[in-house]
Amino acid sequence: MAKTIKVVLAEDQGMVRGALSVLLGIEPDIEVVASAADGDEALRLVGQLRPQILVTDIEMPKSTGLELTARVRNLYPETRVVILTTFARPGYLRRALDAGAHGYLLKDRPSTELADAVRRVHQGLRVVDPGLAAEVWNAEPDPLTDREREILRRAGEGESTAEVAKALRLSDGTVRNYLSEAISKLGAHNRVEAARLARAKGWL
Amino acid sequence: MAKTIKVVLAEDQGMVRGALSVLLGIEPDIEVVASAADGDEALRLVGQLRPQILVTDIEMPKSTGLELTARVRNLYPETRVVILTTFARPGYLRRALDAGAHGYLLKDRPSTELADAVRRVHQGLRVVDPGLAAEVWNAEPDPLTDREREILRRAGEGESTAEVAKALRLSDGTVRNYLSEAISKLGAHNRVEAARLARAKGWL
DNA sequence: CTGTCATGATGACAAGTGTCATACGCCGCA
DNA sequence: TGCGGCGTATGACACTTGTCATCATGACAG
Numbered sequence: 331m332a333k334t335i336k337v338v339l340a341e342d343q344g345m346v347r348g349a350l351s352v353l354l355g356i357e358p359d360i361e362v363v364a365s366a367a368d369g370d371e372a373l374r375l376v377g378q379l380r381p382q383i384l385v386t387d388i389e390m391p392k393s394t395g396l397e398l399t400a401r402v403r404n405l406y407p408e409t410r411v412v413i414l415t416t417f418a419r420p421g422y423l424r425r426a427l428d429a430g431a432h433g434y435l436l437k438d439r440p441s442t443e444l445a446d447a448v449r450r451v452h453q454g455l456r457v458v459d460p461g462l463a464a465e466v467w468n469a470e471p472d473p474l475t476d477r478e479r480e481i482l483r484r485a486g487e488g489e490s491t492a493e494v495a496k497a498l499r500l501s502d503g504t505v506r507n508y509l510s511e512a513i514s515k516l517g518a519h520n521r522v523e524a525a526r527l528a529r530a531k532g533w534l
Numbered sequence: 535m536a537k538t539i540k541v542v543l544a545e546d547q548g549m550v551r552g553a554l555s556v557l558l559g560i561e562p563d564i565e566v567v568a569s570a571a572d573g574d575e576a577l578r579l580v581g582q583l584r585p586q587i588l589v590t591d592i593e594m595p596k597s598t599g600l601e602l603t604a605r606v607r608n609l610y611p612e613t614r615v616v617i618l619t620t621f622a623r624p625g626y627l628r629r630a631l632d633a634g635a636h637g638y639l640l641k642d643r644p645s646t647e648l649a650d651a652v653r654r655v656h657q658g659l660r661v662v663d664p665g666l667a668a669e670v671w672n673a674e675p676d677p678l679t680d681r682e683r684e685i686l687r688r689a690g691e692g693e694s695t696a697e698v699a700k701a702l703r704l705s706d707g708t709v710r711n712y713l714s715e716a717i718s719k720l721g722a723h724n725r726v727e728a729a730r731l732a733r734a735k736g737w738l
Numbered sequence: 739c740t741g742t743c744a745t746g747a748t749g750a751c752a753a754g755t756g757t758c759a760t761a762c763g764c765c766g767c768a
Numbered sequence: 769t770g771c772g773g774c775g776t777a778t779g780a781c782a783c784t785t786g787t788c789a790t791c792a793t794g795a796c797a798g
Contacts, residue, residue, distance in 0.1 A: 343620065348645020349553035356556065416547065441552020475744060488727030491785065504746055510786050520754085521785080522726055523692030681775065695755065708776055714756050724784085725755080 335452050338379060339365040340372035340386035340398065341414070350385070350414075350444070357445045369393030376402055376409055383448050388415040388422060396422070396429050403430035410451050414444070419532040420466045423458065433457040472533040478512040481505055483534050486525025539656050542583060543569040544576035544590035544602065545618070554589070554618075554648070561649045573597030580606055580613055587652050592619040592626060600629050607634030614655050618648070623736025624673035627666050637661040676737045682716040685709055687738050690729025 337354060339362055341347040351362045363379050366372035368391045376384055384402055388395035399411045412433035413426045423434050432451045435443065436459050447457040474482065484494045495505045509521050518524035528534045541558060543566055545551040555566045567583050570576035574596045580588055588606055592599035603615045616637035617630045627638050636655045639647065640663050651661040678686065688698045699709045713725050722728035732738045 343641040344644045345618065345639075345641040345648060346550055346553065346645075349550065349557040352557050352560065352645075353553040414549065435549075437547040437549040440548045441550075441556075444549060477745065486726070488722065488724060488730050490724060500745095501747060503748065506785065506787085507746085510788085513786075518692070519786095520692060520694060522690070526692050679774065704775090705777060707778060710755065710757085711776085714758085717756075723756095 334361045335359055335383060335448060336361055336363045336379065336381040337383045337385055337448060338363060338372060338375050338381045338409075340367075340369065340384065340390065340395065341365070342367050342387060342390045353441055354385075354445060354448065360445060360448060367391075369395065369398040372398055373401055373405075376406055380406060381409055382452055383412060384409050385412045385414055385444075385448065388413060388417065388426075396425050399426060399429040399431050412447055412451050412457070418459070418462050418465075420462065421532040423462050423466055427458075434459055434462065436462070470531075472531070473515045474512055474528065474533060478508050478515075479528075479534065481508045482512045482521065482525055482528060485509055485521045486529070486534065538565045539563055539587060539652060540565055540567045540583065540585040541587045541589055541652060542567060542576060542579050542585045542613075544571075544573065544588065544594065544599065545569070546571050546591060546594045557645055558589075558649060558652065564649060564652060571595075573599065573602040576602055577605055577609075580610055584610060585613055586656055587616060588613050589616045589618055589648075589652065592617060592621060592630075600626070600633050603630060603633040603635050616651055616655050616661070621736060622663070622666055622669075624666065624669045625676050625736030627662070627670055628673070628676070631662075638663055638666065640666070674735075676735070677719045678716055678732065678737055682712050682719075683732070683738065685712045686716045686725065686729055686732060689713055689725045690733070690738065 337360055339347060339351055341350060344367070347365050347367065351365050354360050354362050363381055364375045366375050370392045372384065372386060386395040386398055395413055395415070399413065402409055402411055410432040411430065412435060413431045414435050414437060415422065416437045418436055426434050433447050433456065435447050435457065439459065450457045481494055481498070484497065489497070491502055491505050495502045513521060513524045516524045516527045518527055525534065541564055543551060543555055545554060548571070551569050551571065555569050558564050558566050567585055568579045570579050572595045576588065576590060590599040590602055599617055599619070603617065606613050606615055614636040615634065616639060617635045618639050618641060619626065620641045622640055630638050637651050637660065639651050639661065643663070654661050685698055685702070688701065693701070695706055695709050699706045717723070717725060717728045720728045720731045722731055729738065
């Protein structure tokens with residue numbers, strides 16, 4: 331196959347970076363021309379090598395995959411970006427698409443999907459994890475008010491009602507009211523579970 | 535090279551699992567005979583296939599890599615275990631070695647080290663990340679007993695005292711005793727803070 | 739200007755949590 | 769053989785947390 335898709339790979343964990351590189355490299359039509367351990371290095375490599383595709387993690391040192399995506403979008407628009415991440419958070423997906431990503435793939439998915447996603451994005455298609463895409467539309471919006479969120483966050487870190495009240499200069503009872511409200515909105519049974527649920531949704 | 539090292543791989547993220555499998559598979563002397571997405575499946579596969587090496591992540595559904603290591607150690611001692619994890623926590627390393635692991639490798643390291651580590655462990659050597667090994671000697675040891683740890687873990691996820699008691703078939707009061715003890719040992723003021731502190735040290 | 743909503747408060751009660759003393763059996767180590 | 773540590777339990781007490789009713793204020797949309 332003459333037509334080769336050039337890919338740059340950005341991923342901070344060396345072991346995973348190397349393994350993904352091999353995984354993509356065995357495909358006859360894909361060539362990993364370089365890989366980077368952080369966002370800045372990745373941007374430099376994309377500028378130098380002008381790959382058709384950049385595959386990038388989100389959580390990386392120096393600059394995140396989301397920042398990287400936006401920069402690549404502006405500076406080298408001919409390179410399309412596939413986000414590859416652990417996090418199935420609707421908030422991340424939305425921000426990734428806003429930043430101009432063409433693909434959003436979860437590390438949970440079978441490894442066979444990666445090369446496929448690269449090919450599809452190379453052909454100009456969008457590839458978004460189906461479960462996650464659905465979630466974004468149903469997207470229950472964050473039911474918490476700012477106050478509730480802030481108080482739940484602190485309580486979720488281990489601050490007692492009294493400590494939260496002092497820190498925010500509220501009465502003790504008010505803090506308990508907000509927590510009660512938050513617990514009820516989230517369908518939890520106590521502050522710890524409430525904080526955990528909210529965190530999972532990306533609301534904290 | 536006739537002698538092939540049979541490996542079972544346990545890692546919950548499909549993408550990483552597939553990629554690591556390919557990475558190890560390209561080595562002429564290593565064969566990945568199966569891979570699992572959780573601890574229970576991994577244990578089953580080890581029992582069935584009796585590989586020389588099990589490469590496992592720590593944080594997995596159903597049972598963790600540390601529990602898995604202990605079980606493999608007891609049931610199939612001829613299989614040696616290499617832990618492959620994101621977490622450079624001394625507590626994890628200590629528990630991994632206590633559980634009978636022969637290798638402890640970080641996902642941060644270059645991917646070339648994985649096959650090497652597998653070979654060394656297969657030869658009967660121990661392979662431990664050097665930076666982490668140093669830390670273990672200075673590190674305060676985990677002050678929690680197994681029971682305290684398990685109970686604190688559950689409480690830290692939002693289970694109430696009553697739920698924990700039911701799940702572990704303990705009396706309500708006993709659970710509160712353990713939590714009280716754990717909170718005091720960790721110098722925390724409540725279960726949430728205690729869980730947070732323990733997690734940061736790698737004790738949960 | 740009226741209804742709705744977020745913020746903030748109080749008081750009361752029920753439920754859950756943290757602490758302490760005390761106790762028993764088991765195991766391993768000296 | 770005895771001591772210490774672990775696991776488990778009970779009862780009692782104080783304290784924290786969760787729920788509910790009720791109220792007051794200010795902002796904002798209709």
